[in-house]
Amino acid sequence: MTLNELEAKCKNCTECELCKGRTNLVFGMGKEDADIMLVGEGPGESEDLQGKPFVGRSGQLLDKFLAAVDLSRDKNVYIANMVKCRPPKNRDPKPEEQDICIKWLREQFKIIKPKIVVCVGRISAQRLIDRDFRVTRQHGEFINKNGTLFMGTYHPAAILRNPNNKESAFGDWLKVRDKMAELGIEI
DSSP states (O other): OOHHHHHHHHTTOOSSGGGGGOSSOOOOEEOTTOSEEEEESOOOHHHHHHTSSSOSHHHHHHHHHHHHTTOOTTTTEEEEESSSSOOGGGOOOOHHHHHHHHHHHHHHHHHHOOSEEEEESHHHHHHHTOTTOOHHHHTTOEEEETTEEEEEEOOHHHHHHOGGGHHHHHHHHHHHHHHHHHHTOOO
């Protein structure tokens, strides 16, 4: 199955209430065989309107971090979210919504086969790394799970609310760059 085929199936999903409020499904975007995959929590208003992940103010900041380490959603990373439809008023996706939607993310993992997964924010890090993950204490740490390296970092929206964490977040992206070099991942 290809990502396009999986997205077509996902567009028909009505398994949770989030589908009722969506303008567009936000499936994911980027290089289909990327070595680096980013996973956020869920679409916000801008993402819902455009059907693409991380396109609002936080997406602009994420793009700056990516560009600083020679990464780009257009050429060498894939970006997805825990849930594919916008939660009302940009609230955190509920655990039961994540439980329903995670099958789509698992299939994206199977197709893309990333070597490094960057969990962008608390929600994805607690779901994919460890339910007790604390971004403020554990950001930038790599955890090997079945041969794939996972790392949690600050969500760009959190940095926009608290710019004091910008330097730490940038350090995490430098660690991604260094880990890529260590693993021989070419950009």
